[in-house]
């Protein structure tokens with residue numbers, strides 16, 4: 001049997017309409033555009049501010065667009081993986097809600113929680129399923145309503161995050177394209193530095209946890225920054241080296257969008273000019289599991305069949321990874 005590989009055959013995305021810019025933020029907390037732009041690189045972020053709507057709403061919009069763009073019958077989808085840290089509910093899964101809303105009822109679905117590395121981990125899973133020959137159509141979606149766990153009185157975290165969702169269709173090919181290599185890691189060092197302190201089974205919600213503001217993102221930014229730079233840079237360099245990717249034959253690097261200075265450090269390590277780095281952090285902020293697919297969605301038209309891409313992410317846990325993806329199509 002010919003060797004199967006997994007290719008992305010389409011991208012759909014969605015960001016909410018409401019734009020929270022740095023000017024508005026600087027009226028909410030003691031911050032300013034100059035600090036946020038120079039230290040992080042974010043100008044604005046999208047916020048899903050309609051009551052009662054959660055992550056699955058944005059995932060649904062993104063996947064609906066994906067199915068339309070790729071002319072895919074919902075009943076032909078065999079599996080759906082939603083990478084999210086902000087599910088609608090503890091249970092049932094956000095992916096099960098998505099399946100129900102879009103009628104993908106021949107598929108099985110599950111959520112994958114690997115924080116900002118979630119989409120990469122989910123892609124790797126989907127690629128293995130396709131490579132096994134058992135599945136032919138898998139939807140992988142990264143979707144986050146980060147605003148649901150951001151403390152808008154904390155200036156050290158509230159400028160960083162935004163909401164959004166994007167999804168890809170993963171299918172088989174026998175061509176030399178697709179998900180060619182990956183290195184994924186989880187080191188278990190991250191809990192003290194990046195977490196939501198309560199709301200899970202260790203500290204279920206109580207008056208105490210609410211009074212002590214324990215249901216928000218807690219981050220020790222400087223420590224996370226150092227781990228992110230080191231691990232994203234090293235894994236990206238290893239993926240590049242072992243696949244013979246250099247600044248000449250690499251089309252783009254697509255890093256998780258958490259901080260422009262982290263992104264520049266990764267580019268530096270790979271000796272890549274910033275023109276070869278896909279960056280949209282200024283418009284959306286850090287959308288965690290949605291950030292890599294949202295960038296694929298934003299830059300889809302720029303990508304050409306056969307382009308060599310390196311994807312790299314870092315998130316809570318700590319989770320991190322780098323992957324080599326050979327892009328499979330020219331956008332219509």
Ligand code: UT7
Pocket residue numbers: 030031032035036039040116155156157159220221222223224225228258259262286288314315316
């Ligand atoms: O996606 C998951 C992984 N997450 C990440 O990769 C995020 C990694 N961390 C970071 O990106 C950065 O550490 C942050 C953007 C979170 C913070 O940037 P920083 O350069 O590390 O700032 P800092 O926390 O060291 O703070 C520097 C100064 C402090 O003032 P002093 O102590 O030097 O007087 C802060 O109080 O900046 C101050 N500061 C602010 N000033 C204006 C912190 N937040 C703000 C703010 N506006 N919003």
